[in-house]
Amino acid sequence: MELEVIAGSLPEILCDSIIIHVSEGAMIPGGTTGAVDKALSGHISEIIRDMPECGKYGETTVIHTFGAIGAKHVILLGLGKQSELTLDKARALIAVGMRAARKLRAKTVVTTVPDTGVAEDCQTAQAVVEGAIMGLYRFKHYKTGKEDSPAIEKLVIAIQDGTKIDEYNEAMRLGKIIAESVNYARDLVNHPAQYMTPAKMAWHAAEIAQKYGLELSVLDKEDMEKQGMGALLAVAQGSVAAPKLIALKYAGAPAKPEVIAYVGKGITFDSGGISLKPSQNMDEMKGDMAGGGAVLGAMLAIAQIKPKINILAVVPCTENMPSGTAYRPGDIITSMSGKTIEVLNTDAEGRLILADAITYAQKLGATKLIDIATLTGACVVGLGSFYSGVITNNREWLAAVTTAAWQTGEKMWELPNDEAYLEQIKSSIADLKNSGGRPGGAITAGLFIGQFAGETPWVHVDIAGTSDTDKNKGYNLKGGTGAGVRTLIQLAANLGRL
Template sequence: MDFRTQTLAAGGLPAVAADALLVVMVGDGIPASLDAPLAAAAKEAVAQGDLVLKAGRSLYLHRVAGLKAARTVLAVAGDGSAKAFKAAVAAGVTAVKGLGVRHLAVACAGSEALGEAHAEALVAAVSDAVYVYRATKPSASEAPKLERVSLLCAKPEATVLQRGLARGEAIANGVTLARECANRPGNVCTPTYLAEQAKALGKEFGFKIEVLERKDVEKLGMGSFVAVAKGSEEPLKFIVLRYNGGAKTQAPVVLVGKGITFDTGGISIKPSPEMDEMKYDMGGAASVLGTFRAVGELKPKLNLVGLIPACENMPSGTATKPGDVVKSMSGQTIEILNTDAEGRLVLCDALTYAERFKPAAVVDIATLTGACVIALGHHHSGLFTADDELAGELQAAGRQALDTCWRMPLDEEYDEALKTHYADIANVGPRAGGSITAAMFLKRFTAKYRWAHLDVAGTAWKSGAAKGSTGRPVPLLTHFVLSQA
């Protein structure tokens, strides 16, 4: 899709030539700056009760007298924040989706000058609204595609806004890649498929890609990772992506994504209802691929490493059993009390592998615990780190990206729950504080660098009528990476 700015003189909205005109109204009333035909239409709509001036409300109008655009949408933003602007744009695009709109023009009335964040938010809203999954459903109905979006602005704003549009488009492309990977069923999106996606990114953007096979990870001593993969006939893959945009001496940022392409729970098998959604258990891996896609377009001056331990978690005669003890790459032994707590078992070996890069910081991303969903719902990703500075950087990135995280405790007292008589550590504790004890497990493998953990079990996908991957936290991760450049 083509996102670009279009300069416009004051009073020029009636002459805008586009298939549809979306006007975002900021404030608690009809903006005084609104052009006469639009102001008249808005006043009449409010008077007749067709439009309520509350944030999130919108109204579609056809062939408004005095406007060149055949279709008009009025959307109410409330305040002038990027978040409110994004919500208004999303409502407006939804109103014209499915119509014959190929060129959409977007204007903002009643606000001071728009900024980069607003432009980026516009791209995110449009891309999300028009996304349709078709990979395994070619019969899906297809409306005319939106091809061009113009952000109307005054000439002094154009350069800044175009920069925001470019960043937003790169992030949106990364989000789309993450969604496409996660939405594919488990018989399509296998560990091998993820490796193929990484190789395709490497070819397109010049990343260095390495894919380790089972014999390679066994040689490295990744007994914990191998234990999870033992029950499946799908071969495991340990995927390493490297972007070298900084000096050779610069320590890289490392992103580690959980890549369980399907999680039955193993021998500790999950209940059948909604088990199909366990194809999303590679959401962390998808977010790493999506972030690399965005970085490949934006080319920041830093070094970035992506690590994806990918496998299935299946029950079989060769699967790991509850009570088995395995040895991790770090040398620590682990008693596997629950084979459905497998994400931490693949991540811990990847976190040990990350040491070889002497990283500036390591962030792991995982759909790790249902407990995090209970704690935070579906709005914030869970953030766990003992590093206050790193926590602040990730939280700031989330706010800028409109992809937020919430910091959770990581006190040493929680570590008591992971003690066992039979190994250095158990892979689960009691139900209480489950997302925290999971993070405490991972923390044991991160002593040699700055580390943070993002639990995205509540944000990486949606259930119900809107079932599907969200592509989160690609926006957060991309902003974090850019902030480190």
């Protein structure tokens, strides 16, 4: 979608649809809304008076202008109470407004930047672009028929101060890069497992590396054997699809010793293995690589934004399948770190592949670690679908991650790192066991991974509840959400400024 910022009178701009913001309880339109209202002979004022609910959060009301102004339609978009408007709500609202415009078959849409009261107008403009592009996302790779509504071709943001056009253009450019990277991660998650194999994940990583000049290495099974990646190989041995481990490096500050590792779980299909999952909803397990998808999506944006920081992306990819060669409950496996692991449940596989990936990231020079994974159903039970769970061994590093999450509107909640929980993952016949049972399952799973981080600052992010959604809401559409992508991008940008 093409983006443009212009300084001009809103009623005079030629377009298909104008999205106008209406606050709940505001009876007299002001500012740019007032100008459009005047051009429409007070029609907006009449609607607000007769239908005050049009200002409620997320409400849309369509006005056909019949040539009275440059736009064919005016879409009144309810902001809710002005005092409660946040940057993320503005991001979600424009997604609703843009989908309403698409239903009207609009090709060109004009809007303004709402006053959030908590951010500069250029920041809000970036959020508006993010919300618009993410909110219009459609996964149509396997659709054979025509879309009911054509794609919107152009979004114009109208401003009053023409001296700030360059600032707005830069903010909108960043917003487009970020949103398209989120949508890229969504595509990876939404593709079926027959397409999104470990080899295909590696292919996508190679495509990013080639286009943006990143350093890439991909380990195959023989390479993993040489590295002693017994945990990753154990999970992979039940599948006919060969495992891959992706290492993608962005060197934004080659003179600096610090290397931030983004480690994403890449289970391209999770049947549970010998500890087979129930058949109901097993189709959703094509998305068990959402952590790996988030890391690749973030790297796509980072390569374009170019922060002055070194980022190492490590994505271990494999299927978890039952077969005559699959690993079994009761097996003892030796990880790359040398730690031995008793397997109690083959469906607790994500922590195993992440254990070797984290060890490998440290071998490649990682000085700080963040892993992101659809790790546990226990996290979904505890936090639902609105918050990702986080756990850490370093308060300062956690603060950096959660600050980035807050800046982007992605919600995270800290889980306790208490040594008492470690008793649940101690084994009587190996160093660790891969399941601590149901009590505190999200915590013990995270702490299992933490045993391989050692003293390196580490944050674990469990996106099991936030990586997909079953309905359209705001800028998230049914299917993969791209959870974590914006946080990882923002984290790199923040660190690059230090």
